Amino acid sequence: MISWDFALIQIILGVLMILSAAIAVKLRDLLAAVIAMAGFSLLLSLEFYVLQAPDVAMAEAAIGAGLVTAIYALAIKYTRRMEVEE
Numbered sequence: 001m002i003s004w005d006f007a008l009i010q011i012i013l014g015v016l017m018i019l020s021a022a023i024a025v026k027l028r029d030l031l032a033a034v035i036a037m038a039g040f041s042l043l044l045s046l047e048f049y050v051l052q053a054p055d056v057a058m059a060e061a062a063i064g065a066g067l068v069t070a071i072y073a074l075a076i077k078y079t080r081r082m083e084v085e086e
Helices: 004-026 030-050 054-077
Strands: none
Touching: 004 030, 030 054
């Protein structure tokens, strides 16, 4: 049987992940959206850890939150905006 505290942790993590993804979609600043997605990735790695998969959790934290965030931030830094802000 699943204990209540385990279920509560999973519900809280799920809600926080949904909020983080929604914030990333709604943000107009690309760098802020990348940071929000890094937060999503960290929450996802915590979820994997709670589900007793520490190897997957470490890989998600290192690749998803670390490497992918750095690549996106560098891509944003080296591109120019072509649309006109209103």
